[in-house]
Amino acid sequence: MIICILAGGPPDCVPNLNIYKEMDASWIGVDRGVYTLLENGITPRAAFGDFDSVSETELEAIQNEMRDIHLYPSEKDETDLEIALNWAISQNPAKLYIFGATGGRLDHLLANVQMLLREDILDKKPASEIFIIDKTNILTVKRPGIHQLKGYSEKKYVSFVPATNEVKGITLKGFKYPLKNRDIKMGSTLCISNELISECGTFSFSEGILMVIRSSD
Structure with a gap:
């Protein structure tokens, strides 16, 4: 439903x-x-x-x-x-x-x-x-795990914002700015305004809660 x-x-x-x-x-x-x-x-x-x-x-x-x-x-x-x-x-x-x-x-x-x-x-x-x-925005919240993100031409920017004091082990694949096993703390702008460069990207993390925001200009 x-x-x-x-x-x-x-x-x-x-x-x-x-x-x-x-x-x-x-x-x-x-x-x-x-x-x-x-x-x-x-x-x-x-x-x-x-x-x-x-x-x-x-x-x-x-x-x-x-x-x-x-x-x-x-x-x-x-x-x-x-x-x-x-x-x-x-x-x-x-x-x-x-x-x-x-x-x-x-x-x-x-x-x-x-x-x-x-x-x-x-x-x-x-x-x-x-x-x-x-x-101009789509926002959702994710728990730890491996997640996929499909291309969306109207909302080209993808941001990952910590919703807990720290999010651990972030790995981004298929993005313009990839990451591998990085820890980011609340208040960090490291994962703001990324972009998908493939039809389907993957993001994963091991601890914390992450807000995922897709935005257009």
């Missing part, structure tokens, strides 16, 4: 959803993201949020189009996106794509990225792959 979540981030950071509409996926809307999905001809399977970012008329339109709406107070211990993510994870999807989670407020961006580092989410990998996607 594939689940796509559209949060309520700035619309100008959201990629063209038509690219993803062709997938056999269940769509989930978060706050204003629900209305945006309806505007794009996508009826979400479920909606989550306090809906403080939509007008009364827009909320009424959402309620007229949908049945499964989870309405929460604005004062709560979790963000709307985290509530939706928890629900999505409980469905055990093979892939989970999150849109509308970047841009705007920096605190929300950092919190959204850090949610992917929760132990309960990491423990589901590799059963569930989770990606945060915007117009």
Whole structure:
């Protein structure tokens, strides 16, 4: 199963959803993201949020189009996106794509990225792959092991960012800047802006957690 979540981030950071509409996926809307999905001809399977970012008329339109709406107070211990993510994870999807989670407020961006580092989410990998996607970036998180990365012409840059104090034994093959058994610490920029030079590259590491980010200019 594939689940796509559209949060309520700035619309100008959201990629063209038509690219993803062709997938056999269940769509989930978060706050204003629900209305945006309806505007794009996508009826979400479920909606989550306090809906403080939509007008009364827009909320009424959402309620007229949908049945499964989870309405929460604005004062709560979790963000709307985290509530939706928890629900999505409980469905055990093979892939989970999150849109509308970047841009705007920096605190929300950092919190959204850090949610992917929760132990309960990491423990589901590799059963569930989770990606945060915007117009220029695709971000995912990897545990130690051997991983493959296929070429992607629109997002030529590949960065590997430590999400733990240290990531050990990084080896990169098929990249413009290869590495062999290097240890990098949090804060290092050694693995920023690499590029694939083959159809399929391989990266591996033995300890730590690594964020993998593919970016375009």
